[in-house]
Amino acid sequence: GVRNLAMDKVAETVLFPCKYANSGCSLRFLHNEKRKHEETCEFRPYACPCPGTTCRWQGSLDEVLDHLLNAHKTITTLNGEDIVFLATDINLPGAVDWVMMQCCFEHHFMLVLEKQERHEGHQQFFAVVQIIGTEKQAEQFRYKLELVDSRHGRKLAWEAKPRSIHDGISQVISGNDCLIFEPSMAQHFGENGNLAINVTIGRVCY
Amino acid sequence: GVRNLAMDKVAETVLFPCKYANSGCSLRFLHNEKRKHEETCEFRPYACPCPGTTCRWQGSLDEVLDHLLNAHKTITTLNGEDIVFLATDINLPGAVDWVMMQCCFEHHFMLVLEKQERHEGHQQFFAVVQIIGTEKQAEQFRYKLELVDSRHGRKLAWEAKPRSIHDGISQVISGNDCLIFEPSMAQHFGENGNLAINVTIGRVCY
Numbered sequence: 001g002v003r004n005l006a007m008d009k010v011a012e013t014v015l016f017p018c019k020y021a022n023s024g025c026s027l028r029f030l031h032n033e034k035r036k037h038e039e040t041c042e043f044r045p046y047a048c049p050c051p052g053t054t055c056r057w058q059g060s061l062d063e064v065l066d067h068l069l070n071a072h073k074t075i076t077t078l079n080g081e082d083i084v085f086l087a088t089d090i091n092l093p094g095a096v097d098w099v100m101m102q103c104c105f106e107h108h109f110m111l112v113l114e115k116q117e118r119h120e121g122h123q124q125f126f127a128v129v130q131i132i133g134t135e136k137q138a139e140q141f142r143y144k145l146e147l148v149d150s151r152h153g154r155k156l157a158w159e160a161k162p163r164s165i166h167d168g169i170s171q172v173i174s175g176n177d178c179l180i181f182e183p184s185m186a187q188h189f190g191e192n193g194n195l196a197i198n199v200t201i202g203r204v205c206y
Numbered sequence: 207g208v209r210n211l212a213m214d215k216v217a218e219t220v221l222f223p224c225k226y227a228n229s230g231c232s233l234r235f236l237h238n239e240k241r242k243h244e245e246t247c248e249f250r251p252y253a254c255p256c257p258g259t260t261c262r263w264q265g266s267l268d269e270v271l272d273h274l275l276n277a278h279k280t281i282t283t284l285n286g287e288d289i290v291f292l293a294t295d296i297n298l299p300g301a302v303d304w305v306m307m308q309c310c311f312e313h314h315f316m317l318v319l320e321k322q323e324r325h326e327g328h329q330q331f332f333a334v335v336q337i338i339g340t341e342k343q344a345e346q347f348r349y350k351l352e353l354v355d356s357r358h359g360r361k362l363a364w365e366a367k368p369r370s371i372h373d374g375i376s377q378v379i380s381g382n383d384c385l386i387f388e389p390s391m392a393q394h395f396g397e398n399g400n401l402a403i404n405v406t407i408g409r410v411c412y
């Protein structure tokens with residue numbers, strides 16, 4: 001009707017505030033652009049970064065580490081720039097996640113290895129380092145993941161900027177911004193069903 | 207019948223020479239073990255190592271290089287331990303092969319990039335360095351393949367012993383003894399539909 005048309009006209013020209021205005025976002029959007037922004041707004045809450053859990057926790061960045069240490073006590077933390085992320089029982093069937101934390105440069109990083117069937121009937125492993133921090137903080141770092149098969153002189157390595165935990169792990173995987181390898185490749189590099197991933201985190205020097 | 211049974215008994219105990227005895231193999235086998243040996247006998251002929259062609263050439267190792275230079279003139283050769291293998295038009299649909307030769311340490315190496323659908327509905331890239339030489343000669347070397355996306359600070363690297371061209375490329379791929387990556391990963395590292403692979407070959411120091 002005429003009234004809807006009039007309302008549409010209003011919606012086309014009025015600017016609405018982002019729904020995270022109370023958290024600090026000062027941006028305003030046309031109605032049809034508002035939702036798209038809110039999905040990636042830097043003031044949106046942080047979801048629990050534990051992959052494969054059904055944890056529904058959300059909160060501010062300051063609260064994430066406390067949440068992890070209290071609600072997910074089984075996650076191991078190692079200190080240092082250069083550590084070994086040991087994933088055990090990599091031959092377990094189905095979709096499986098391995099998680100640990102690495103603490104260095106006064107930041108905590110989440111190391112995630114995920115086995116899933118992104119292509120039907122074809123499982124793959126995906127490994128990534130995420131910073132418990134903002135995307136801006138992530139910019140200051142680089143990480144390296146390395147699989148070594150010293151018996152055959154083989155090595156597979158991936159270097160990249162850490163992702164912020166603000167992006168979910170599924171976004172990292174769908175964007176291929178991670179080390180990807182086949183289960184049969186994991187066999188080359190694994191031993192007794194366990195896979196050791198060397199993780200090195202460094203600060204970027206500009 | 208009785209006669210067949212008698213023949214079977216003979217076959218079970220008589221040793222037959224390898225069919226490459228004239229080429230230098232001095233081994234002898236029970237009938238049922240002979241074929242298996244011949245498939246990997248070091249004296250078997252070398253097949254043309256060009257992937258994706260229908261070339262049926264076979265010959266001795268000494269003749270392979272001449273064959274390649276005469277019958278496959280389009281293959282580029284670069285000299286040096288450290289070269290760039292530029293694969294053009296990586297977005298071409300279907301199964302595609304890219305080949306070039308690298309000459310260093312007084313040996314010729316074949317660089318092969320193959321795009322194929324090993325898992326149904328899921329194309330992947332496979333890259334490997336093969337030596338135009340024996341498996342024993344391959345033992346003296348290591349190679350590194352590196353994809354670099356300097357814009358995002360990303361790097362993917364694979365190190366391994368070169369394979370001998372005596373093994374076919376399909377054996378290399380089915381054994382996962384190569385760098386494997388997704389088409390979407392090729393997009394990260396490619397530019398204008400071309401993909402540059404840094405190839406470094408080194409001699410092993412024991």
Ligand SMILES: [Zn+2]
Pocket residue numbers: 018019020021025026027037038041042043
């Ligand atoms: Zn916002």
Ligand SMILES: [Zn+2]
Pocket residue numbers: 048049050055056057067071072
């Ligand atoms: Zn949680």
Ligand SMILES: [Zn+2]
Pocket residue numbers: 224225226227231232233243244247248249
């Ligand atoms: Zn033989």
Ligand SMILES: [Zn+2]
Pocket residue numbers: 254255256261262263273277278
């Ligand atoms: Zn040929």
